[in-house]
Amino acid sequence: xxxxxxxxxxxxxxxxxxxxxxxxxxxxxxxxxxxxxxxxxxxxxxxxxxxxxxxxxxxxxxxxxxxxxxxxxxxxxxxxxxxxxxxxxxxxxxxxxxxxxxxxxxxxxxxxxxxxxxxxxxxxxxxxxxxxxxxxxxxxxxxxxxxxxxxxxxxxxxxxxxxxxxxxxxxxxxxxxxxxxxxxxxxxxxxxxxxxxxxxxxxxxxxxxxxxxxxxxxxxxxxxxxxxxxxxxxxxxxxxxxxxxxxxxxxxxxxxxxxxxxxxxxxxxxxxxxxxxxxxxxxxxxxxxxxxxxxxxxxxxxxxxxxxxxxxxxxxxxxxxxxxxxxxxxxxxxxxxxxxxxxxxxxxxxxxxxxxxxxxxxxxxxxxxxxxxxxxxxxxxxxxxxxxxxxxxxxxxxxxxxxxxxxxxxxxxxxxxxxxxxxxxxxxxxxxxxxxxxxxxxxxxxxxxxxxxxxxxxxxxxxxxxxxxxxxxxxxxxxxxxxxxxxxxxxxxxxxxxxxxxxxxxxxxxxxxxxxxxxxxxxxxxxxxxxxxxxxxxxxxxxxxxxxxxxxxxxxxxxxxxxxxxxxxxxxxxxxxxxxxxxxxxxxxxxxxxxxxxxxxxxxxxxxxxxxxxxxxxxxxxxxxxxxxxxxxxxxxxxxxxxxxxxxxxxxxxxxxxxxxxxxxxxxxxxxxxxxxxxxxxxxxxxxxxxxxxxxxxxxxxxxxxxxxxxxxxxxxxxxxxxxxxxxxxxxxxxxxxxxxxxxxxxxxxxxxxxxxxxxxxxxxxxxxxxxxxxxxxxxxxxxxxx
Amino acid sequence: xxxxxxxxxxxxxxxxxxxxxxxxxxxxxxxxxxxxxxxxxxxxxxxxxxxxxxxxxxxxxxxxxxxxxxxxxxxxxxxxxxxxxxxxxxxxxxxxxxxxxxxxx
Numbered sequence: 001x002x003x004x005x006x007x008x009x010x011x012x013x014x015x016x017x018x019x020x021x022x023x024x025x026x027x028x029x030x031x032x033x034x035x036x037x038x039x040x041x042x043x044x045x046x047x048x049x050x051x052x053x054x055x056x057x058x059x060x061x062x063x064x065x066x067x068x069x070x071x072x073x074x075x076x077x078x079x080x081x082x083x084x085x086x087x088x089x090x091x092x093x094x095x096x097x098x099x100x101x102x103x104x105x106x107x108x109x110x111x112x113x114x115x116x117x118x119x120x121x122x123x124x125x126x127x128x129x130x131x132x133x134x135x136x137x138x139x140x141x142x143x144x145x146x147x148x149x150x151x152x153x154x155x156x157x158x159x160x161x162x163x164x165x166x167x168x169x170x171x172x173x174x175x176x177x178x179x180x181x182x183x184x185x186x187x188x189x190x191x192x193x194x195x196x197x198x199x200x201x202x203x204x205x206x207x208x209x210x211x212x213x214x215x216x217x218x219x220x221x222x223x224x225x226x227x228x229x230x231x232x233x234x235x236x237x238x239x240x241x242x243x244x245x246x247x248x249x250x251x252x253x254x255x256x257x258x259x260x261x262x263x264x265x266x267x268x269x270x271x272x273x274x275x276x277x278x279x280x281x282x283x284x285x286x287x288x289x290x291x292x293x294x295x296x297x298x299x300x301x302x303x304x305x306x307x308x309x310x311x312x313x314x315x316x317x318x319x320x321x322x323x324x325x326x327x328x329x330x331x332x333x334x335x336x337x338x339x340x341x342x343x344x345x346x347x348x349x350x351x352x353x354x355x356x357x358x359x360x361x362x363x364x365x366x367x368x369x370x371x372x373x374x375x376x377x378x379x380x381x382x383x384x385x386x387x388x389x390x391x392x393x394x395x396x397x398x399x400x401x402x403x404x405x406x407x408x409x410x411x412x413x414x415x416x417x418x419x420x421x422x423x424x425x426x427x428x429x430x431x432x433x434x435x436x437x438x439x440x441x442x443x444x445x446x447x448x449x450x451x452x453x454x455x456x457x458x459x460x461x462x463x464x465x466x467x468x469x470x471x472x473x474x475x476x477x478x479x480x481x482x483x484x485x486x487x488x489x490x491x492x493x494x495x496x497x498x499x500x501x502x503x504x505x506x507x508x509x510x511x512x513x514x515x516x517x518x519x520x521x522x523x524x525x526x527x528x529x530x531x532x533x534x535x536x537x538x539x540x541x542x543x544x545x546x547x548x549x550x551x552x553x554x555x556x557x558x559x560x561x562x563x564x565x566x567x568x569x570x571x572x573x574x575x576x577x578x579x580x581x582x583x584x585x586x587x588x589x590x591x592x593x594x595x596x597x598x599x600x601x602x603x604x605x606x607x608x609x610x611x612x613x614x615x616x617x618x619x620x621x622x623x624x625x626x627x628x629x630x631x632x633x634x635x636x637x638x639x640x641x642x643x644x645x646x647x648x649x650x651x652x653x654x655x656x657x658x659x660x661x662x663x664x665x666x667x668x669x670x671x672x673x674x675x676x677x678x679x680x681x682x683x684x685x686x687x688x689x690x691x692x693x694x695x696x697x698x699x700x701x702x703x704x705x706x707x708x709x710x711x712x713x714x715x716x717x718x719x720x721x722x723x724x725x726x727x728x729x730x731x732x733x734x735x736x737x738x739x740x741x742x743x744x745x746x747x748x749x750x751x752x753x754x755x756x757x758x759x760x761x762x763x764x765x766x767x768x769x770x771x772x773x774x775x776x777x778x779x780x781x782x783x784x785x786x787x
Numbered sequence: 788x789x790x791x792x793x794x795x796x797x798x799x800x801x802x803x804x805x806x807x808x809x810x811x812x813x814x815x816x817x818x819x820x821x822x823x824x825x826x827x828x829x830x831x832x833x834x835x836x837x838x839x840x841x842x843x844x845x846x847x848x849x850x851x852x853x854x855x856x857x858x859x860x861x862x863x864x865x866x867x868x869x870x871x872x873x874x875x876x877x878x879x880x881x882x883x884x885x886x887x888x889x890x891x892x
Contacts, residue, residue: 053889061882215806215853218846219813221820299809335820 003101004141006084011076012092018073019093026069033062078158083145086152088159090115103144103169104134115163115197119170122193122429124183124469133175144168151191155198163201167194184470185430193429196413203243211238211289212299221334225326226303229313233285233340234301244283245414246407252280253287255398256373261294264396265368268344269375271400274450276411277375280400281340288338297371300338303331307346307354317355324360332369344374348384358388365394379635402447408436411449412456419468423460427468431459434470438477438485441531442601444629444637483602483642484525495558496522503554508707508748510547512666513540513695517551520692521559521644533628537645537690539610541673542697543653545747549606552646556604559644565603567596567643571613580616584632594630594638602642610647611682618687621647625690647691651682657699657744666696700748705738708748712755720763724774727759732782758785797864805857810850817842818849 006012021029036059043052076089084092090113099109110116111127120127148168152160170176170190177187226232236242247253252269259267269277285302287293305327314320331337341347346354347361364370374395376384385392403411412435416427435456436448443451455476462472462479474486495502499518500511507514520536523529529536540548556566574583585592597605607613607621624630628641652673659669674694677683688694700708709729717726729737741754762785766772802808821842825835 049892050889053885053892057882057885057889060878060885064879064882210800210804212809213804213806215810215850218806218819218850219809219816333820 007095007097015089015092021069029062029066033059086160088161091162107134107169113162116166118197119166124428137173144172147171163194163197189429220336223334225330230303230305232303234289246410247279247283252400253283259396260296266365266372266395268395268397270381272447274446275400300336302338304340320355324357328364338371341374344376345380362391408449415453425463425466430470431468431473434473502558506554508704516693534640534643534645537625537692539691539694540648545749546697548648552606568606570608571610574613574617577616594632597638605643605645607647611649611651660698706734709734726777728779730781733780736782794868801860807857818846
């Protein structure tokens with residue numbers, strides 16, 4: 001079987017010779033040739049032609065290989081149809097005739113090239129492991145070469161570069177694929193990373209633009225005021241030769257161009273925060289100064305006008321109008337300015353850093369004197385329509401749609417290169433995936449791609465050994481949002497496995513309820529729950545004082561870190577139809593559930609006495625339990641996907657008490673109780689079905705009440721620690737307190753009062769009488785307690 | 788084919804660097820839009836006309852100078868490219884010719 005690569009061909013030899021000469025060799029040849037020729041000319045002028053001519057001959061002899069290298073060897077244009085004919089100069093120069101023609105051998109030749117490093121590093125693949133995996137794999141080089149050729153075609157390259165070849169070798173290896181899966185990545189990521197680099201290379205290879213040449217602006221006017229008051233985006237782009245990657249050809253840019261080419265003079269660029277309104281304008285600015293657009297806007301410069309800059313330049317309020325008129329007159333007069341009003345709502349409203357310039361803008365747009373782009377959110381555009389319909393009707397709306405995942409990933413790739421250069425870190429491809437996933441889940445107020453880019457940028461500060469991984473992104477989310485998203489550390493995993501024990505340190509019995517909730521929390525933390533719903537939703541049913549609220553507090557303390565991580569709503573306060581608005585208010589009052597959840601997205605939401613809420617409120621809860629989110633009155637969504645929802649109710653208490661006293665187990669009558677609650681009209685079936693679990697709490701026995709007293713005594717002792725006093729109760733004393741506090745209707749609730757009266761009052765009197773001093777250990781028996 | 792492509796690229800680069808298209812289109816436009824607006828009186832109108840004519844003349848002179856420079860650059864490029872095409876195969880011969888010439892001069 002013949003070798004798939006002809007590494008002894010003329011082209012291959014030329015590539016290796018080219019590599020040997022290299023850019024350094026080329027420069028040296030040019031320098032010595034230049035010196036020789038210059039000296040030769042000088043000698044000839046001085047009449048020393050005998051020396052001058054041979055020196056000129058030497059100069060030409062040096063210049064010939066330099067020109068050969070520059071025009072042929074370093075380029076090696078594709079001619080021929082074999083795979084070797086399509087290999088780029090860089091790829092071919094790395095391969096020697098002695099290179100073993102197997103995936104392993106080819107990788108060894110390529111592994112030190114920066115393309116291969118880029119691929120391995122961004123996939124977090126250990127290079128030694130790659131070598132071993134390729135050595136162990138079956139030797140199917142043909143498949144790898146075919147993949148490389150396909151990748152080159154896919155990336156729009158005529159040549160097969162080292163990145164295509166390296167990716168082909170890794171993609172055909174099953175061991176590497178398995179390795180990636182073990183790292184929670186995907187084998188397809190190899191192709192994605194290869195295309196990322198290929199796109200970046202293509203962008204960098206684009207010829208430097210001269211942006212219209214020296215005479216571009218000579219027919220246009222000067223703009224001294226705009227230079228001072230606005231930010232000339234086009235000048236900044238020209239200065240830094242800024243590129244906007246995939247945004248340059250985005251649908252938004254094309255749409256805005258089309259609108260202006262159709263003789264419109266004002267565009268409202270509409271989209272939520274983060275969708276890329278500014279980026280669209282920047283990319284448009286680049287296209288305009290490149291002249292890659294219709295006649296209407298060719299070589300126009302985009303100047304951004306900021307409301308804050310305008311107000312800060314006005315000495316008095318009446319100056320604002322004057323400045324705006326002068327700015328627009330100047331832009332109109334200059335003839336090559338496109339005005340961009342970012343955060344345009346600030347020009348339509350009064351307030352800090354804002355002013356109402358709508359009447360000025362109306363007259364400018366009506367006169368069609370200067371092209372204008374206004375960036376607005378959908379709600380701001382709606383508001384403008386209501387407030388100033390005549391102005392809104394003059395604007396041609398261009399609505400930016402949220403991009404596809406592939407487009408967002410391209411934007412993330414573009415941004416990652418910037419962040420890597422700026423912060424000197426390496427951003428692994430898995431971090432890009434994670435930024436996309438987690439920003440989608442946790443950032444409700446912004447749109448893609450902005451929210452994913454912002455999260456990726458925040459993750460840079462969590463880099464470990466200068467590598468930004470998926471974990472860095474998770475840590476950034478955890479820090480900024482207070483949510484646990486990374487995998488449980490061994491210590492935490494151990495705590496999760498023993499969650500019941502931890503809860504029982506502060507709760508007596510109710511083992512079934514505790515176990516149901518603990519299982520839900522473990523499922524959530526292990527990532528095996530539906531990510532679009534809350535972590536868990538439970539309906540706690542049982543008589544008063546059996547530990548329903550205490551269990552909710554225990555979950556908040558053990559799983560969410562503190563008892564304060566609990567949002568408690570007394571649903572008896574939501575009995576009117578209008579209370580729905582109060583619950584959904586956009587944060588104007590503290591009773592807003594949505595505001596509380598935005599502040600504490602990782603918490604227990606306790607809905608006390610749910611049966612007392614108005615049916616409209618309960619309907620709202622259906623959405624919360626189903627979709628894991630609610631939308632407030634201003635249209636902003638609040639996520640409940642990281643909350644445990646617990647609703648409590650005393651409904652069915654009598655049945656529970658009766659059946660338990662008859663010796664029935666809780667499981668045996670749960671279904672029957674559910675039917676009873678539905679037929680009695682206390683709960684609608686759709687609400688009951690939405691909860692993950694209906695958890696029944698049984699009344700506490702006398703023994704359990706005694707344990708409750710012991711737990712409460714521990715709290716008393718914690719309080720007395722400051723006085724260096726400790727209290728102990730004899731069994732008789734505990735029995736006495738239980739007897740005093742026992743009320744089957746109220747469960748453990750009266751126990752705190754009984755303990756307070758019996759122990760705290762007694763100790764207080766002893767301290768005041770001087771019978772108990774700091775350092776004492778007091779043992780109280782039944783006779784010591786007040787009757 | 789490749790040579791034609793190369794010449795085309797160089798000419799396009801000169802055309803763009805010297806803004807040939809824009810300057811040709813605006814050859815007689817006032818320089819940087821510096822113009823006077825005519826007043827009500829005849830005298831003002833004449834003065835404005837004179838000012839604007841001056842601005843246009845300035846604009847024309849600068850633009851035509853650049854266009855001439857562009858034309859020279861284009862001619863030079865074409866000539867040099869042709870010379871390069873003709874002489875390129877002969878260049879290797881120049882090495883021994885110059886060396887030998889050095890002995891006989």
